[in-house]
Amino acid sequence: MSTAVRQPPKAGGADGRKPATLGQALGRALRDAMADDPDVHVLGEDVGTLGGVFRVTDGLAAEFGPQRCADTPLAEAGILGTAVGMAMYGLRPVVEMQFDAFAFPGFEQLVSHVSRMRNRTRGRMPMPLTVRIPYGGGIGGVEHHSDSSEAYYMATPGLHVVTPATVADAYGLLRAAIASDDPVVFLEPKRLYWSKADWSPEEPEQVPGLGRAAVRRRGTSATLITYGPSVPLCLEAAEAAREEGAEGWDLEVVDLRSLVPFDEETVVASVRRTGRAVVVHESPGFAGPGGEIAARVTERCFHYLEAPVLRVAGFDIPYPPPMLERHHLPGVDRILDAVARLQWESGWTRQQGEAERGGGAG
């Protein structure tokens, strides 16, 4: 079932760098990877003639043939399991799972084989495969179309877990994921498929590789640590925060880009400068990514923190029906409420933060 599919708007523009959507950049990354390496094969449900329910694989079957961009039987464990065998023979499969919740039948293959094959074989049999999974809500999807399943994948040693939030990252991170000799769970924020940026497919900009976070907005008051669909939201919240509080808050926004490997250094550096942190994600809060991130930040930044690390996450409920999802998803107000609870009355960090900032922000 794929009731929530919307068509990407037509890209257009007069200057050299035309607006491109995140979905188009992903498609271009697949195309370029297939053109560069004959071992790259795309397989999944409806990825061929249809071009995928989100049209990310549009044109690949026409350009590379139905063997390299293959419509498979409708069975996610089979798709992932056969991809393991293809990788064992030296191919570099890119699997598309249609929606996050439909990836669950492939979970055993992912946990028992994809993530462990390198380790089991002492490095002799790496698993250079990429599993693309559209994830997250905010698109009005009916049940099973809006899950955020990153915590399961993060809890599985041997997998990389990557999620882009920008058009440039969509291209750059997907190319890096496909080129990686390790398995990558590539989580595509559904609601950002149609987000646009000026971006040239002919000269895609270089982006940091897997395992690197990016500071999307510089700030001094507190750090919002986030990823994927919540990045634009946090940037919006940061803009709104300038008008909030006694003197306005200047929030820093860190886009993790890669949940595994987790770029602790960038996060820790940011929190040590600002002294306060809020982790923002859609995934349920209990045992979610925010818990791990908050724990690590606390361990490494204890003496720099002015307040406990807070989390703004989805509620600990099954993903709600579309007419109620706005109550579940983190929003600007909820983020600003959390920022307001960062014990500003202590007032200590502000001076401390100034001193730190003078020292070496760069």
Place this chain on the structure above:
Amino acid sequence: MTVLEQPGTHAPAHAPSWRPRADAAPLLPDAEPYRVLGARPDAPTGTKTKATRARSTRTGTTRAGSARTGATRTGTPRAGTAGRDTGTSGLAGEQVAAAPDAELLRRLYAAVVHGRRFNEQATALTRQGRLAVYPSSRGQEACQVAAALSLAEHDWLFPSYRDTLAAVARGLDPMEVLSLLRGDWHHGYDTRRTRVAPLCTPLATQLPHAVGLAHAARLKGDEVAALALVGDGGTSEGDFHEALNFAAVWQAPVVFLVQNNGFAISVPLAKQTAAPSLAHKAVGYGVPGRLVDGNDAVAVHEVLTEALERARAGGGPTLVEAVTYRLEAHTNADDATRYRADAEVEAWRAHDPVALLERELRQRDLWDEEAARQVEEAAEEQAAALRSRMNQDPALDPLELFAHVYAEPTPQLREQAGRLRAELAAEATAGQTNEYEAGQTDAHGAGQTDENAAGQTNENADGQTDDAARRQSVTGEPAAGGAGGRTGEETR
């Protein structure tokens, strides 16, 4: 004028999109398990007659026999009907008519005797604490050995945890094959070099791997087939179904051998499936399903060899059900007397794969006491060598635990490796053990921990793990570049 206006003239049409797809009948040629050994009442002489008898045993009916030939020889199971028209059935009949080759009989006999001794030795090693567990294939040696010997050099084998013997029979080092069950590592042999996939513990999950590998080989134009082993219990798993379906749709060069040994640990086949036979399951996928006596090494070898040849030639997958029996309990930790009667076990002992081969050799006047004694001796030597090697403690390197999780250990893993290294050093100082010291100078990926060993003693310096190699991303990013580049923490 419409049909409704003309009662009686309406010719019922098929549903609009329906069209005939495949003739199911040719996919199931064996009315009963195909046998070669002891299948001929007029043995030991008259090979021609024997073959004819074998043929009818195998096919049940002449029609089905020729149909099967059509299905399996023409390489297009869906064109089974056409296969009957090719006139190949007589030719195939001639091929089948060949009596089991004496050399093959001797080879299989030697291999099952070795296999039996290997099983006994491995089970004994569990009692001596040298193996953590051993799921024995005692009683199933014919399947194990025939599977290994039917493979061509470039074919791949996808064994389950009960198929150690198949890997050993293919020529792999028994020590390396037993690594999983000894517990020194999860897997011990070079899969790429040996073309034997790791022994797979989660049931049937390796079957889609076999399909994907075979499919990939075909896409690359290589003449490679894959043979995947599964048990009767494993056929209930979803991965079994998905693998068969993918293999059929892709016409992947893969052969599935189901060793129906009667039990999934304690649960008998009757509680596993209501299918007429496990071979019948093939029909639903449009795949030929063969039924063979799994204790008849010659029959299993013949059926598998034929199926693998067909797969390599582009004829698609085959499912083979081999009816056999697990003479031992599930593992050394199981008690088989709780779920099966001695009489049943005794009946199968009388149909022992080693005895069946010996009987055939004697009936064909091919039995040679001296040769048999040499085979026994060689098997004994092999067992003794395994015993003595198993009695050596393995060299373990705890730091290797971090070496193969990723191509490059993450900063967090390097830090954890540093912590373990410190624990080991403390243990050594306490004089408890020295064996990990080799690990201190390890050459593994986690050797990166060397430069970062300070991580655990230097936590307040953030275990700042500057690893330019990791930073050098595949996107060509310069080591220190990027929007997320280091900030104030750069200088510590």
